[in-house]
């Protein structure tokens with residue numbers, strides 16, 4: 001089966017029989033008609049449609065080594081720098097469609113799975129079956145164009161409930177092994193896009209490391225279809241709205257976040273990638289170069305989002321007639337400089353990559369981690385600028401329906417811009433509100449700060465990437481005559 005198109009994506013999502021809860025009620029109807037999901041599903045369907053366009057075939061897909069059919073380029077393990085750039089250009093097409101607002105567009109998890117696949121050999125240390133399961137699963141997702149979400153992070157109560165093998169532990173764990181598979185129970189705090197995907201990859205950090213080669217029931221990895229018995233998804237409040245005039249962003253790009261509960265879920269043996277061995281968790285991430293491959297995907301999204309926000313800032317300033325003000329120019333040039341910086345970091349990662357033992361080309365991690373350190377602050381600063389430029393116009397924006405009411409004439413007169421009709425001006429500021437003041441923007445901001453780990457973890461990653469530190473220190477010691485301590 002080749003890449004799927006938009007209609008196939010919608011059909012597959014609607015066919016699932018999920019235990020999905022929204023605001024205290026079970027969601028039973030087709031998701032593509034539910035107000036919390038339909039805008040995002042439409043957007044993602046359009047993205048899948050793009051990859052099936054004949055004119056984009058070479059840009060977005062490649063021939064499956066197994067079937068010869070066209071499969072998504074984000075599944076391609078890059079054999080050289082050209083492959084890496086080809087993958088990036090594919091992600092760019094999607095990122096420029098969603099303007100970076102979809103943190104979990106399908107190519108993100110395709111990339112993650114590809115990275116783990118390239119490290120499948122590490123699982124052979126535990127069992128050749130585990131390694132084969134992972135390889136088979138990667139090929140299955142690639143050749144069927146499966147849309148994946150993932151769950152790594154557990155709720156606080158689970159993290160702090162004691163060693164995983166203790167009776168009272170709430171940590172997600174394997175609680176039984178049966179002839180048909182492993183039985184898993186536990187909860188995950190967050191699976192973004194859980195219900196709008198077909199399957200979920202579960203790979204938690206064990207809450208408690210038991211060490212000494214002990215079997216840790218919390219150290220595991222597996223992937224299952226979303227509607228397997230015992231899996232429950234609970235949604236947060238949706239920020240989605242239907243009208244693309246009133247809510248230009250959330251009507252299109254609202255990714256739902258869900259809590260996922262596994263209640264005695266039977267995971268078939270062939271979907272288990274490992275169980276019990278703590279060291280395999282890190283090894284899969286390290287040897288699969290997950291942070292480098294995911295970081296390369298992420299920086300492309302950062303660039304698309306920064307370009308969009310730069311455009312928005314300029315458009316808002318022109319509407320407010322402040323685009324030539326010194327204060328505006330001095331602020332927007334900093335965003336421009338950061339955009340150049342992100343592009344340079346991506347170039348550095350692409351040109352400074354290395355070959356792995358398994359024959360894959362991996363982008364350089366340090367520049368990508370640097371982007372991950374910088375972007376949350378840049379994002380927050382851009383949203384601050386949106387608020388600052390818009391001022392009261394961020395707030396006072398009537399609905400589209402008001403322009404069709406008896407107040408139409410008044411609104412058209414009093415809300416017109418210097419060179420724009422009122423309705424054109426107001427939709428721009430409605431977009432600004434969604435980002436700078438509304439729940440959609442608040443969630444985007446929180447996502448950008450935390451989606452790739454907490455601040456301390458990211459800082460540690462950067463610290464670990466800095467290869468020249470000892471050499472830099474020795475220059476200081478040399479200058480002050482302490483060479484012996486360098």
Ligand SMILES: Cc1cc2nc3c(=O)[nH]c(=O)nc-3n(C[C@H](O)[C@H](O)[C@H](O)COP(=O)(O)OP(=O)(O)OC[C@H]3O[C@@H](n4cnc5c(N)ncnc54)[C@H](O)[C@@H]3O)c2cc1C
Nearest residue numbers: 150151152153190191192446447450451452453454455456
């Ligand atoms: C919008 C959104 C979407 C997400 N989507 C997904 C998803 O799809 N799948 C998924 O698996 N996860 C997802 N996440 C979760 C994300 O991976 C986590 O938020 C992130 O890893 C941080 O974990 P945590 O929230 O448990 O916070 P914690 O790690 O508990 O951190 C809480 C706070 O304590 C600080 N802290 C933690 N440890 C230390 C320490 N030792 N010293 C000092 N300070 C410390 C952190 O910096 C942070 O401020 C999402 C998060 C958000 C916000």
